[in-house]
Amino acid sequence: MPFVFTPIPLQLSDFSVEYLVSIVIVTLQVSLTAVALATVAGVALAVVVGFTEFPGKRLVESIINTGMGFPSVVVGLVVLIMLSNSGPLGDLQLLFTPEAMIVSQFILALPVVASVSLSAIESVDDSLADAAFAAGGTGRDVQVAVLREARYGITTAILAGFGRAISEVGSVLIVGGNIALNTPTGERVSFTRTLTTAITLEARKGEIETGIVLGVVLVALALSVNALGNVLRERGEH
Amino acid sequence: MLDAEGVSYGYGNSNGPVVRDVSLSATEGEVLGLIGPSGTGKTTLLRLLALFDPPDDGTVRVDGTDAWSLSKEQRTRTRRRIGMVFQDRSLFSTSVAHNAGYGLAVRRSWTERATDWLAGLVGGPSLAAPVEDALETVGLAEMADRSARSLSAGEAQRVAFARALATEPDVLLLDEPTSNLDPRNTAVIEEAVAAARDRGIGVVIATHDMQQAERIADNVAVLLDGTVIERGPADVVFESPSDERAQAFIDGELVY
Numbered sequence: 001m002p003f004v005f006t007p008i009p010l011q012l013s014d015f016s017v018e019y020l021v022s023i024v025i026v027t028l029q030v031s032l033t034a035v036a037l038a039t040v041a042g043v044a045l046a047v048v049v050g051f052t053e054f055p056g057k058r059l060v061e062s063i064i065n066t067g068m069g070f071p072s073v074v075v076g077l078v079v080l081i082m083l084s085n086s087g088p089l090g091d092l093q094l095l096f097t098p099e100a101m102i103v104s105q106f107i108l109a110l111p112v113v114a115s116v117s118l119s120a121i122e123s124v125d126d127s128l129a130d131a132a133f134a135a136g137g138t139g140r141d142v143q144v145a146v147l148r149e150a151r152y153g154i155t156t157a158i159l160a161g162f163g164r165a166i167s168e169v170g171s172v173l174i175v176g177g178n179i180a181l182n183t184p185t186g187e188r189v190s191f192t193r194t195l196t197t198a199i200t201l202e203a204r205k206g207e208i209e210t211g212i213v214l215g216v217v218l219v220a221l222a223l224s225v226n227a228l229g230n231v232l233r234e235r236g237e238h
Numbered sequence: 239m240l241d242a243e244g245v246s247y248g249y250g251n252s253n254g255p256v257v258r259d260v261s262l263s264a265t266e267g268e269v270l271g272l273i274g275p276s277g278t279g280k281t282t283l284l285r286l287l288a289l290f291d292p293p294d295d296g297t298v299r300v301d302g303t304d305a306w307s308l309s310k311e312q313r314t315r316t317r318r319r320i321g322m323v324f325q326d327r328s329l330f331s332t333s334v335a336h337n338a339g340y341g342l343a344v345r346r347s348w349t350e351r352a353t354d355w356l357a358g359l360v361g362g363p364s365l366a367a368p369v370e371d372a373l374e375t376v377g378l379a380e381m382a383d384r385s386a387r388s389l390s391a392g393e394a395q396r397v398a399f400a401r402a403l404a405t406e407p408d409v410l411l412l413d414e415p416t417s418n419l420d421p422r423n424t425a426v427i428e429e430a431v432a433a434a435r436d437r438g439i440g441v442v443i444a445t446h447d448m449q450q451a452e453r454i455a456d457n458v459a460v461l462l463d464g465t466v467i468e469r470g471p472a473d474v475v476f477e478s479p480s481d482e483r484a485q486a487f488i489d490g491e492l493v494y
Binding site: 145 | 288290314318321322327328330331332340344398401402405
């Protein structure tokens with residue numbers, strides 16, 4: 001059947017503002033938590049790899065870089081297997097919860113944060129490390145100085161990780177289940193429904209207008225977080 | 239105070255040592271000009287003196303003690319009596335005040351640094367007296383709040399000089415500090431070198447600029463192919479060098 005697009009009047013099916021807000025909250029909760037964890041782990045990984053020489057370093061670097069392009073549905077599948085009742089982490093009972101989505105977004109964002117941070121650390125000119133050392137810095141001081149020089153790149157890494165997390169749909173659909181609950185008062189609230197999975201659902205139902213509204217909200221969120229990151233980055237230049 | 243004795247150093251490649259069997263001393267209140275064409279090992283020699291790397295052969299002594307026989311902590315304390323300024327731009331992308339105060343900051347404990355940072359947030363930036371003095375010496379005290387990135391090459395080099403000076407070192411190692419600078423900035427640095435010497439600091443300045451060496455050095459050592467071929471009081475060496483190649487270099491005939 002041909003699809004008929006009627007832009008006006010805007011009909012958002014049975015979509016209440018409260019429902020939309022609950023989706024936004026779940027989306028931000030999951031992605032911000034995942035990125036916060038990925039930042040801690042990813043920057044730590046970049047520091048370890050960036051500041052030490054060890055056999056197989058190139059291999060580790062290329063694994064991290066490959067991870068950036070890892071298909072999210074495959075990550076979702078692996079997390080699903082791990083968290084399913086018969087899986088090794090089944091006892092945690094995390095499947096189809098926001099925590100499961102945090103796990104999969106963490107896995108997706110980690111290589112992005114680590115890889116971009118690592119290249120930021122490695123691109124700091126040796127002359128600055130030398131300057132820190134010559135000024136009386138210890139090895140630790142030199143590392144801190146290099147990290148400080150890499151701070152713009154690391155901010156970019158965190159923003160890129162956030163972009164990867166919040167725009168991701170495949171894995172959260174698999175491990176989160178795109179669940180919305182009905183409250184006793186008949187209100188719908190998101191449990192594991194994010195903006196991306198909600199858009200998928202609305203589009204499949206043919207609720208294109210609702211999908212577009214959700215899409216605009218998603219893009220606005222992504223842009224706001226990026227704008228905030230850029231403001232921080234510019235303020236940090238002084 | 240700082241002596242190299244028969245030091246050699248190579249970068250582990252087939253080209254052989256870059257510095258070969260060099261002995262020299264940085265003496266209190268004296269400027270030693272290390273002159274020679276580019277690529278002759280001046281930078282490597284200064285890095286050995288600054289205790290970046292141990293020499294392959296020979297010893298680097300500080301007050302008579304082999305610096306590489308010390309523990310890492312002791313060596314860090316020893317290193318902190320030596321200041322160094324590099325040829326290339328070497329400022330952090332922070333404020334001028336932070337750059338100039340960096341050497342003093344790393345000498346403080348992490349707790350003290352955290353306290354300093356908090357105090358800076360609450361009370362605004364403040365300059366420690368030695369940092370202010372050092373910036374004053376290079377004529378940039380009024381630029382303390384500026385971003386280091388906004389500086390010209392000359393100003394940046396003066397801040398790098400102030401960073402080394404602020405730690406009140408016993409020895410200053412300067413690696414072609416004015417090779418990319420205009421005459422005015424060069425003059426400021428040269429005056430600062432003279433001021434440092436007058437305060438009793440021993441200065442070793444690598445330069446390929448003969449006139450500069452003549453202007454500011456008390457003694458000179460001519461380095462060629464990683465080894466000292468001529469040394470002595472500046473006026474004597476420039477007037478009548480005993481080594482033919484040193485003569486050729488001083489006359490500008492030695493081309494690399």
